Amino acid sequence: MTARIPEEYQVKIGLEIHVALATETKMFCSCSTAFGDPPNTNVCPVCLGVPGSLPVLNRRAVELGMICGLALDCEVNPQMHFERKNYHYPDLAKGYQISQLVAPLAEGGHFTFGVSESQERTVRIRRVHLEEDAGKLLHGHRQQTLVDFNRCGVPLAEIVTEPDLHSASETRAFLEELRALLRAVGASEVRMEEGELRCDTNVNVLDQSTDGPKDGTEITELKNLNSFRGVEHALLWEIKRHVEALQRGDTLTHETRHWDEDAGVTISARAKEEAHDYRYFPEPDLPAVSLDPGWVDRLGEEMSETPRQRRRRLQQQYGVDDYTAGVLVSEDDLGDFFEEAVSSGGDPGEVANWLMSEVQGYLNAEEIALHELSVTPQQLVAMLQLVDSGKISGKMAKELWPRMAETGKDPDQLAQEMGLQQISDEEQLQGVIRQVLQEHPDAVSDYLAGKDRVVGFLMGQVMQKTQGQATPQLANEKLREALTEAKEGKGEED
Numbered sequence: 001m002t003a004r005i006p007e008e009y010q011v012k013i014g015l016e017i018h019v020a021l022a023t024e025t026k027m028f029c030s031c032s033t034a035f036g037d038p039p040n041t042n043v044c045p046v047c048l049g050v051p052g053s054l055p056v057l058n059r060r061a062v063e064l065g066m067i068c069g070l071a072l073d074c075e076v077n078p079q080m081h082f083e084r085k086n087y088h089y090p091d092l093a094k095g096y097q098i099s100q101l102v103a104p105l106a107e108g109g110h111f112t113f114g115v116s117e118s119q120e121r122t123v124r125i126r127r128v129h130l131e132e133d134a135g136k137l138l139h140g141h142r143q144q145t146l147v148d149f150n151r152c153g154v155p156l157a158e159i160v161t162e163p164d165l166h167s168a169s170e171t172r173a174f175l176e177e178l179r180a181l182l183r184a185v186g187a188s189e190v191r192m193e194e195g196e197l198r199c200d201t202n203v204n205v206l207d208q209s210t211d212g213p214k215d216g217t218e219i220t221e222l223k224n225l226n227s228f229r230g231v232e233h234a235l236l237w238e239i240k241r242h243v244e245a246l247q248r249g250d251t252l253t254h255e256t257r258h259w260d261e262d263a264g265v266t267i268s269a270r271a272k273e274e275a276h277d278y279r280y281f282p283e284p285d286l287p288a289v290s291l292d293p294g295w296v297d298r299l300g301e302e303m304s305e306t307p308r309q310r311r312r313r314l315q316q317q318y319g320v321d322d323y324t325a326g327v328l329v330s331e332d333d334l335g336d337f338f339e340e341a342v343s344s345g346g347d348p349g350e351v352a353n354w355l356m357s358e359v360q361g362y363l364n365a366e367e368i369a370l371h372e373l374s375v376t377p378q379q380l381v382a383m384l385q386l387v388d389s390g391k392i393s394g395k396m397a398k399e400l401w402p403r404m405a406e407t408g409k410d411p412d413q414l415a416q417e418m419g420l421q422q423i424s425d426e427e428q429l430q431g432v433i434r435q436v437l438q439e440h441p442d443a444v445s446d447y448l449a450g451k452d453r454v455v456g457f458l459m460g461q462v463m464q465k466t467q468g469q470a471t472p473q474l475a476n477e478k479l480r481e482a483l484t485e486a487k488e489g490k491g492e493e494d
Contacts, residue, residue, distance in 0.1 A: 005167075008209035009246065011239055012216075013171055013201055014163035017178070018156050019188045020133065020196035021064040026153035027132045028055030028098065033155075035194045039138075039148040047132075047153035049094025054285050061130065061155035062105070062289070064187045066299055068157045069106025069128040071185045071306065076106045076296045080130075082283040087273075090147055091135035101280050103288075104129035105157075112308070113177040114326070115170055123174060124162040131156050136195075151195070157187065163202065168235035172228050175199065176330075180307040183332055192226055199225045201235060205242040217242045218254040221272055225259060234259035238266050310335060318348035327356055333370040334360075341377035350384055358401050366405075374408025383411035391415070393472065433482050436461045447483050455479065 005011060023033055029046035045053035066076050081103040084096040109125035133154040138146040159178075165171045179190045179197060190197045200223050206216035222238060225231045238257070245252050256273070257266040305313070307329040314325040314335070328335045334355060341351045359380075363370060383400060386392045392400065392415055403414055436458055437444050443454045459479055463472070 005205075005239065005243060008207060009243055010206045010208050011166045011203065011242075012163040012206065013165040013167075013203045013235065015159070015161045015165070015171070015174075016200040016202070017159040017161075017175070018133075018198045018200075019068065019159065019182060019190065020194075021061050021068075021155040021157055022186065022188050023058060023060045023064065023155050025058060025060075027058050027061050027130070027155040028153055031153065035191075037150060039146070039150060042150045043152065047093070048149060049096075055098065055283075057286060057289065058155060062291075063295075063299065064155070065105045065128065065130045065157045066291070066296060067185050067303060068159065068182065068187045069109065070296070070300050070303060071181055071187065072106075072109040072111050072125045072128065072159065074106035074109030074125055074128055076291060077103055078293070079103060079288050079290050080105050081288050082130075082286045083280045084283050085131075086279045086281075087277075089134070090145070091137050091149075091152075093135065093149055093152055097132060097134065098283055098286070099131035099158075100129035111161075111174070111178065111181075113174050115173055121164075121170065121174075123164040126160045126162055128157055128159050131158055168232045168239065171201065171235055172232040175228055175231060177307065180330055184307050184310070184329075185304050192228075195226060197226070199231055201225065201231065201238075203235060203238055203242065205239065205246060207246050215246070217245055217252045219272070220252065220254070220266075221256045222266060223256055223258055223269065230259055230261060233261075233264065234266060237264065241266070314338075318342060318352075320348055320352055324352050324356065328352065331370070337370060337377050337380075341381050344378045344381045346377070346381040346384060351380065354380065354384065358398060362402060362405050373405055375404050379404060379408075379410060386411055386415065430478055430482070432462055432465050433479050436465065436479075437482060437486070444483070444486060448486065455483070458483075 020033075025031060026033055026042075026047055029044050031044050031047055032042045034042065046055055069076050080100060082098050083101045085099045085101075086096045088095055104127045106128040107126065109128070110122050111125060112120055112122045115121050133151050133156050135147050135149040135152045138148060165174060175197075179192075182188045182190050182197075188196055200221055202219050202221050204217045204219045220238060220242075222234050225234055237259075242252065253268070254272045256269045256271070258269050260267050311322075311325045311329045314320055314328055315322060320328070328338050338348075338351055338355055342348050359370070363373075383392075383397055383404065387394055387397050391412075396415070400411060400415055400418065403409070403418065404411055407414065409417075440458065440461065443458055446454045447458075455476075459472075459476055462479060
């Protein structure tokens with residue numbers, strides 16, 4: 001399967017992105033939003049929909065929703081309403097979901113992201129609205145399906161885009177940069193492995209080969225894609241299915257489909273619902289909510305630097321290239337670590353290279369996050385300064401780093417414990433060099449005969465005798481001095 005599409009076809013993709021907001025309690029009750037607690041322990045009459053229980057709106061959820069809207073350049077509406085979205089499904093205890101339809105939290109924004117290092121795209125944001133999450137179905141337990149209602153009522157911001165995306169890879173790039181934005185402004189932790197970002201995609205393909213009205217396939221919706229890889233692969237398959245239908249002259253159904261990761265195909269689930277199918281009506285237990293313009297303005301003023309802004313600043317302030325800046329802003333922890341290390345005296349290029357190579361390599365191998373390391377930015381800088389001063393070599397630093405990450409010990413202390421300090425004492429090196437020259441008279445004779453390449457061999461012997469601890473530059477310098485003296489002595493004898 002490839003992403004290549006004939007030129008006469010235009011792919012149109014719109015997204016509905018559900019983001020779990022970073023609140024400690026649920027949207028309409030005081031139950032905890034903690035992930036991983038025992039099933040059905042974070043529940044109460046409100047989130048279970050017990051008759052007579054009344055919802056109370058979570059102010060922090062509204063605030064974080066506004067931050068989402070402002071970060072996406074939306075207009076926050078002065079007043080918002082809640083509606084009941086009615087549908088029956090095992091994980092929806094109440095038989096309806098409290099959501100927003102008529103007057104959402106925010107509307108009419110846009111988001112610019114990088115398709116590649118040299119190309120940017122802007123996607124229009126139709127709306128950002130608040131709603132509560134449903135529960136979670138657990139399949140396959142003794143051929144039964146169990147329901148965990150802990151997630152019922154967790155606050156969500158749903159971000160709805162216009163159909164401005166045109167490929168699977170473009171959609172993935174959009175979502176990756178959106179995730180970084182939402183984390184940077186503090187709206188959500190966006191932990192995809194915990195279901196904190198889920199995406200529905202709406203896709204169809206238009207035939208632009210005619211001058212008249214454009215023929216196209218019916219829109220199909222792909223539901224609850226919870227990984228960037230899943231989004232990309234599902235869209236690749238679905239776009240291929242639409243293009244082949246146009247080429248055959250077939251008509252597709254306006255439907256909802258699910259992505260089967262194992263089979264690598266999309267599967268029909270049901271006919272696509274429209275708004276009237278949900279029988280929306282105003283939520284009788286929640287009044288309209290007026291949003292203070294001063295509150296909105298304050299949130300906009302206090303909003304954290306966006307990844308795009310920070311990327312530009314890192315390039316200008318520290319002279320790192322565009323790719324490096326992009327990696328550093330991909331995770332807040334990485335950018336923060338970098339800036340603190342540089343402010344502690346580290347060279348920007350050196351620190352960035354270490355973060356992108358050795359540090360990230362260790363994190364990936366151990367499957368941990370940067371904030372879980374015991375190593376501080378100041379300790380990384382101290383280790384790099386040991387290299388710059390010649391006390392340890394670059395190779396030694398790569399041996400030292402994993403032990404630093406494991407123990408949290410200072411690099412100078414750990415280097416001594418591991419016997420990794422370089423020998424930079426001139427007298428000690430000269431003694432080793434004299435011994436090497438005495439043990440390899442043939443090599444010395446070759447040098448005296450004009451064969452300069454034997455210097456490399458002799459240098460290797462010096463490093464071997466010092467177990468790699470000789471300072472290379474100083475050892476090379478002293479070796480050549482000793483060989484020059486031998487050459488001059490030979491000349492006097494002749």
